[in-house]
Amino acid sequence: MPQKARQFMNIINFSGGRTSAYMTKRLIDEGLTDYIVTFQNTGKEMPETLDFINECDKRWNLNIVWLEYRYGNNFEIVDYETASRNGRPFDELIAYKKGFLPNTMMRFCTDQLKIQTSKRWLKSIGLIEWTIYNGIRYDEPRRWSKNKNYLPNYIDLEMPMVSWKTTKQDVIEWWDKQDFKLNLNEPYGNCDGCFLKGKGKLAIIAKEKPELLDWWINHEESLQNKGGAFKKEITYKQLKERSQAQQGLFDGDPSFECFCNID
Numbered sequence: 001m002p003q004k005a006r007q008f009m010n011i012i013n014f015s016g017g018r019t020s021a022y023m024t025k026r027l028i029d030e031g032l033t034d035y036i037v038t039f040q041n042t043g044k045e046m047p048e049t050l051d052f053i054n055e056c057d058k059r060w061n062l063n064i065v066w067l068e069y070r071y072g073n074n075f076e077i078v079d080y081e082t083a084s085r086n087g088r089p090f091d092e093l094i095a096y097k098k099g100f101l102p103n104t105m106m107r108f109c110t111d112q113l114k115i116q117t118s119k120r121w122l123k124s125i126g127l128i129e130w131t132i133y134n135g136i137r138y139d140e141p142r143r144w145s146k147n148k149n150y151l152p153n154y155i156d157l158e159m160p161m162v163s164w165k166t167t168k169q170d171v172i173e174w175w176d177k178q179d180f181k182l183n184l185n186e187p188y189g190n191c192d193g194c195f196l197k198g199k200g201k202l203a204i205i206a207k208e209k210p211e212l213l214d215w216w217i218n219h220e221e222s223l224q225n226k227g228g229a230f231k232k233e234i235t236y237k238q239l240k241e242r243s244q245a246q247q248g249l250f251d252g253d254p255s256f257e258c259f260c261n262i263d
Contacts, residue, residue, distance in 0.1 A: 008129045010035040016049040016190055018182050020135035021056050022171050037062045040114045043084035044191040052182040054080040069117045071096040087215050101228045131156040139167040195230035203243035213240050
């Protein structure tokens with residue numbers, strides 16, 4: 001929809017996964033008005049994710065606003081063609097703002113690359129209040145209570161799929177009936193080597209597409225003198241070397257929930 005100068009809007013948070021796409025389409029089909037659809041690109045999304053977002057945008061006339069973090073607590077509006085595919089937003093966040101790496105205890109990448117980047121842009125267009133629609137499903141109860149804790153009083157959060165009692169199976173069945181899809185499956189999600197993925201999933205990536213871990217390895221090695229590691233118990237270089245040597249080395253290692261996912 002055309003963007004208009006106003007003090008309140010509904011913000012549909014499109015993560016690039018199947019669930020957020022389902023939520024977006026259903027909200028619009030069921031009559032949501034005064035909305036903007038946004039996507040915050042980290043530069044480490046899988047190419048298939050960007051392709052999927054672009055396809056949804058064109059087919060459903062979403063006018064998605066593509067945003068990226070920029071050095072200096074700033075943002076840049078990009079699009080499918082100009083969106084970073086080499087990690088630029090993530091690179092700038094690590095090099096210029098933090099000087100160290102995020103990890104499971106300090107997930108500043110989600111906060112800065114996604115949440116704060118969106119907030120800065122929304123304030124820049126004059127909004128003083130908004131409601132965010134997040135793609136949290138009914139079968140993800142552990143996530144229900146966490147998401148409102150960080151919000152200031154001028155932001156409201158809606159989780160429509162909790163109200164709809166939508167499960168992962170519901171989303172899968174809906175997409176089975178569509179004539180296009182997201183061409184990704186586990187363990188490949190938005191950020192290709194996200195440290196919130198369990199070691200088992202990362203080991204599969206390391207064996208099938210080892211080049212995807214090189215960016216993560218390079219950052220760990222460049223910040224080695226500052227104790228740089230995305231995972232406390234193992235470096236990405238070690239993970240890559242061991243996984244290529246032994247199939248199933250890390251089977252059973254848990255993954256953690258992230259703002260970015262393919263479901």
